[in-house]
Amino acid sequence: MTLLHKTYGKGRVRVMRVHRDGARHEVRELTVQAMLTGGFDPAFTRADNSTTVSTDTVKNVVNIVARESMTLAPEEFCRAVARRLIDAYAMVETATVTAHETRWSRLALDGEPHPHAFTLDGNGTSVAKVTMARGGALTIESGLSGFTFLKTTESGWANYVKDPYTTLSETHDRLAATSMEASWLWGRPPADYPAANARILDSLLKVFATTYSHSIQDSLYRMGRAALAAVPEIETISMACPNKHYLLVDLARFGLDNDNQVFVATDEPHGQIECTVGR
Structure with missing residues (x-):
């Protein structure tokens, strides 16, 4: 028997980023999935986890990149997460990072935009997807879901x-x-x-x-x-x-x-x- 395909990672990593610029704040909420391919065969075929990164570690990488890159657009954020995973772990061959954005619209009171209050935009979600390979191949997609x-x-x-x-x-x-x-x-x-x-x-x-x-x-x-x-x-x-x-x-x-x-x-x-x- 042969292992024909394998991938794993962390899904539904929900992260809210708040960028504070004085009294005015910006928010961005993403639901992230980060999937890896690479030298992980032993975990599947020999019960050997020695070359396998924990999915909890993948989640932590997402959160750390969120902390370091508060203002990045979803496409750029996915690219930064993929780059961090490939740079940190030599066994990773490709990282595919997808982010669905929950959009928040700034609340207006008496016709004036409020600096730190928001309402949920219920019409669809924005989607960004980055696939990065160790050899340098890169694809970036954007889109909408349920609009x-x-x-x-x-x-x-x-x-x-x-x-x-x-x-x-x-x-x-x-x-x-x-x-x-x-x-x-x-x-x-x-x-x-x-x-x-x-x-x-x-x-x-x-x-x-x-x-x-x-x-x-x-x-x-x-x-x-x-x-x-x-x-x-x-x-x-x-x-x-x-x-x-x-x-x-x-x-x-x-x-x-x-x-x-x-x-x-x-x-x-x-x-x-x-x-x-x-x-």
Whole structure:
């Protein structure tokens, strides 16, 4: 028998970083996973832990890097953790560090931003992923998980294949909603990761909101093209969008019409649309 693959590390390392600049504070909360590959075969095959770093040690490295690098963007933070793990342990061949950001928005009172009070942003989480190899190979990805948006018109579904199994009627005016999973691969680092990520999201939403959608497929491709045009540092963007259906309620039995006004929400089953757009 042969050990074909192995990796291990620490998951769900939750760390809150508070950067204090006088009375004004900044917060960043990350949930980190750090996974290692390398010379750990004996722990799997011979019950020999002598070349294996404890997962608790991996957690400690995450916390120490957080203390030393309070202001780093998630992508740069993941890179710093990966670099520390590779530099500290000669048996580590690659370190893959992923961070999901819990976003906190500064609370405004009487129209003024509060220096140290925040509210939780509930729409999706930002994601950063860094894979670093001892030989120098490096990939950096950013993205969003569970970012949800909809529009109430300017969306349709028509001219599709129809056969004896088809029951869905065509429409040129429907609600379009999704909870998007998206990631983009950096060809080179931008000057500012948060600013570049914000431009990508803005470009995606602008296409979705301001242009007619012939399908989620149609919108995703054009959204991806817009993101690549907006931020030249990214090489590819991948999007996975479940079609969160809002179905028109039949009120005819009550003698009432329903001119795209009342819908029932259902996300099971849902259409699942995915694509990757590159240069």
